[in-house]
Amino acid sequence: MGMPLLALGYIGWHVWCLLPLSAVWKSLVIAVMVGCFLLTFANFSRATDGMPMSLAVTCYQVANSSLIILLYLFMLFLVLDLGRLVRLIPRTLLYNNWMTVIGIVVLMTALFTYGYFHYKHKYREEIHLTTEKPLAKPLKVVMLSDLHLGYHNRREELHRWVEMINGEHADAILIAGDIIDMSIRPLKEERMYEEFRRLNAPVYACLGNHEYYSGEPDAQRFYEQAGIRLLRDSCAVFQDLCIIGRDDRTNQHRKSLGKIMAESNSHLSPLTSHLYTILLDHQPYHLEQAERQRIDFQFSGHTHHGQVWPISWITENIYECAFGKHQRGNTHYYVSSGIGIWGGKFRIGTRSEYIVATISHQ
Numbered sequence: 001m002g003m004p005l006l007a008l009g010y011i012g013w014h015v016w017c018l019l020p021l022s023a024v025w026k027s028l029v030i031a032v033m034v035g036c037f038l039l040t041f042a043n044f045s046r047a048t049d050g051m052p053m054s055l056a057v058t059c060y061q062v063a064n065s066s067l068i069i070l071l072y073l074f075m076l077f078l079v080l081d082l083g084r085l086v087r088l089i090p091r092t093l094l095y096n097n098w099m100t101v102i103g104i105v106v107l108m109t110a111l112f113t114y115g116y117f118h119y120k121h122k123y124r125e126e127i128h129l130t131t132e133k134p135l136a137k138p139l140k141v142v143m144l145s146d147l148h149l150g151y152h153n154r155r156e157e158l159h160r161w162v163e164m165i166n167g168e169h170a171d172a173i174l175i176a177g178d179i180i181d182m183s184i185r186p187l188k189e190e191r192m193y194e195e196f197r198r199l200n201a202p203v204y205a206c207l208g209n210h211e212y213y214s215g216e217p218d219a220q221r222f223y224e225q226a227g228i229r230l231l232r233d234s235c236a237v238f239q240d241l242c243i244i245g246r247d248d249r250t251n252q253h254r255k256s257l258g259k260i261m262a263e264s265n266s267h268l269s270p271l272t273s274h275l276y277t278i279l280l281d282h283q284p285y286h287l288e289q290a291e292r293q294r295i296d297f298q299f300s301g302h303t304h305h306g307q308v309w310p311i312s313w314i315t316e317n318i319y320e321c322a323f324g325k326h327q328r329g330n331t332h333y334y335v336s337s338g339i340g341i342w343g344g345k346f347r348i349g350t351r352s353e354y355i356v357a358t359i360s361h362q
Contacts, residue, residue: 007070007074008037008070011074011077012034014077014080015033017095018094018096018097020101037067039063040063042063043060043063043182046182048183049185053189056151056185056186057152057186060150060151060152061344064152064342064344065112066344068112073108075310080093114348115345115346118346118351119346119347122161122164122339122353123351123353124164124356125353125354125355125356126355126356127325127357128358128360129332129358129360130359130360130361130362131276131359131362132361133361134361135240136239136240138358138360138361139171139240139359139360140170141170141173141356142165142168142170142354142355142356142357143175143176143299143334143336143357144173144174144336144354145299145300145301145339146177146301146302146304146336146338146340146341146342147175147180148179148181148340148341150181150186150187153181153341154186155191155195157340158192158195161339161354162196162199165199166198166199168356169200169201170200170201170356171238172201172202172238172241172243173202174204174278174299175203175204175228176205176206176208176300176302176336177205177208177248177282177301177302178208178209178340179205179208179223180210180219181210181214181342184215184218184222188222192226193227196227196228197227199227204228204236204243205229205230205231206245206281207219207232208248208301209248209249209283211248212251231245231246233245233246237275240276241275241277241278242276242278243280244264244280245281246260257279257293257295258292258293261293276297277294278295278296278298278299279295279297279298280298280300281298281299281300284298284302284320284321284322284335287328287333291330294330297332297333297334298332298333299333301336303315303319303322304337304338304341304350305322307342307350308346308347308348308349309348309349310349312350319335323335323337323350334357336354336355338352339352339354340352
């Protein structure tokens, strides 16, 4: 908490020095900035659930968008200060200067307009997986993660995603968690489960950490209403695939992957024990576990690839694989940056995507 407040103070001091206005107007501008930042506490505390829907949506979007805008303002002022330190930027540029103010406003507007439309565009990532295991036919599977449906990603947006997915005519659809954002309320009031029931292929999913934030029992009921087959430390057989879903690591008592595999093998007949195995595990930690259990393919999400640069650099240093294709031994992985997003609807240096995988016999 201390670091964000220090950063906010740093930005506020620069804004105060830069604006050629009276103290009253400067105070008003900074008060608005601080107010937008403090609104995030209403979101995290779920106070928005008690507001009228239109007000809750506004609070969510303004507050969480402001976090990213403030991040970029902090970086911009830091660069300007460094430029002034090495005498590349004159002091007058940072004090009572309308030209600098206009320049910053234009730059921020252009950057976040780009970030918004870049987020709205959903990338279609096509991957080809081959196996020596017997397949009656090549299988087409659509995979997605991190929908984060809620106050910002509404039913209208979900409707558009369902249309895109149905256009793939997949054999199966796999979702690697975080269907829900922070609150189940918008999904209930807009009856978003009806959109999932329009999908033209069976849907399998695991839980993500946000399902726990929104209330795991409510999340489970929503999955049932939506016709989604929820896999919690369990597996399901679909044609020549064995789909395994892990509970999210938020549940510290979830089963180990080894135990899940042992239980699955005991329930499967000898004929089905040679199926192509796909693991859904929301958070891509300890990738060596899937390799050790001889999983054919693991699909994860959670990282969002940082959502915006330079946070993407941080995720790349936290995870063995923060985004894209990966391989350990004979196990293949894909970590998705997600089709949806948490917070402000901006993608800068990252992308929103869904994956179309074709699985065929080698």
